[in-house]
Amino acid sequence: MRFYGFIKIEEPGNYIFETCSDDGFNFYVVKYESMVKVLDNDGTHGLRCVSGEIELEEGYQPAIVDYFEGKATNIQLQLYWTRAISTKTNINKEYIALFSG
Ligand SMILES: [Ca+2]
Numbered sequence: 673m674r675f676y677g678f679i680k681i682e683e684p685g686n687y688i689f690e691t692c693s694d695d696g697f698n699f700y701v702v703k704y705e706s707m708v709k710v711l712d713n714d715g716t717h718g719l720r721c722v723s724g725e726i727e728l729e730e731g732y733q734p735a736i737v738d739y740f741e742g743k744a745t746n747i748q749l750q751l752y753w754t755r756a757i758s759t760k761t762n763i764n765k766e767y768i769a770l771f772s773g
Contacts, residue, residue, distance in 0.1 A: 686756035696740035
């Protein structure tokens, strides 16, 4: 099922959304007249969480939600958000170590 609506943004900036759903759930925001997929948790699955980040302007932003229920024995849908405190940067080499197999 597809639902159309709005999300109210009081402060512009980057927002991190997270969903935990059973089963499928996709979340889109319409930016510059294009659907931007923020969360992709599609398909048939048990409770599974995914997150995504998007920069949003202040105001009522058009939002679209797809929800799909596979087995009706287990139904869960949670949606969270938080403001991203800063924008993404390159990871400094002091903070990451990788070794070849
Ligand atoms: Ca289910």
